[in-house]
Amino acid sequence: MSGTARRPSTVLVTGFDPFGGSKVNPSWQAVQAMHGREIGGRQWSGSNCPPCSIPRWSTGARAGGAPARAGGLHRPAAGRSAISLERIAINVNDARIHDNAGRKPIDTPVVAGGPAAYFTSLPIKAMLLDLLEAGINAEVSQTAGTFVCNHVFYGLMHLLARPGWEGTRGGLVHVPWLPEQGQPSMRVDEIVAGLERGIACALRTDRDIRKEAGAIA
Structure with a gap:
């Protein structure tokens, strides 16, 4: 089932700096293209999130003095042909x-004493269906890895679990490489279109749908 979610005052979408030897990062290029737009009466705010810098993201999460009611993080992933x-x-x-800060943590918690895991609060099945119906290659991913993307994703969800953040949604979206970075890939305008459509779906969907999108292994 789906319904109408509460209207947010701000939608914060963050991207990442280039890392691992790459000179560009499509997530940051997409964020720059989306920043300042107003879609469906919601103001979109873009922010850059350097690797493993949760405090910088969370500081910006109350842009304009009001909590963002839907937040998202996205970063590029080699080998992906779909928005994940x-x-x-x-x-x-x-x-x-x-x-990028020279850190290489191994077998450490993101948050000491925190829960083992958090599920996204975005309606990812509804978003998946909406993207596929629009002809945009998309998938549900069952793991965000154990590097920067998972670190920031966990930190975001840990923040949103605190009192005062009720009703605020958040999640992580991996995006493919740009064509100049290798294959498989997706053009930046396609990434922007997919992110805009997916987030717009999240904003209007109160309860996620049931749709098969699991993995055998």
Whole structure:
């Protein structure tokens, strides 16, 4: 079932700096293209989120003095051909490479004493269906990894679990490489269109739908 969600005052969408030797990051390019737009009466605010910098993101989450009622993080992922809607964030860091601050945490918690995991509060099945019906390649992902993306995703959901954030939604979306970075890929205008459509769906959907999108392994 779906319904009408409460109208947010601000939608904060964040991207990441280039990392791991890449010179560009499509998530930040998409955020720059989306920043300042008004869609469906909602003001969209874009923010850059350097790797493993949760405080910078959470500080901006009350842009304009009012909580954003739908928040999202997205970053590029090599080998993906689809916009990937992440289902779950886990409380572990296990990095294969150093982040941009030179850190390489291994087998450490994102938040000491925090829950083992958080599920996204975005209606990812409704978003998936909406994207597929629009001809945009999309999927539900069952793991956000154990590097920066999962770290920030978990930190976001831990923040939104605190008192005072009731009704605020958040999640993580992985986006493919740009064509100049390799294959598979997606053009930045396609990424922007997919993110805008997905977030618009989240804003108008109060209760997620039931749709198969699982993984065998």
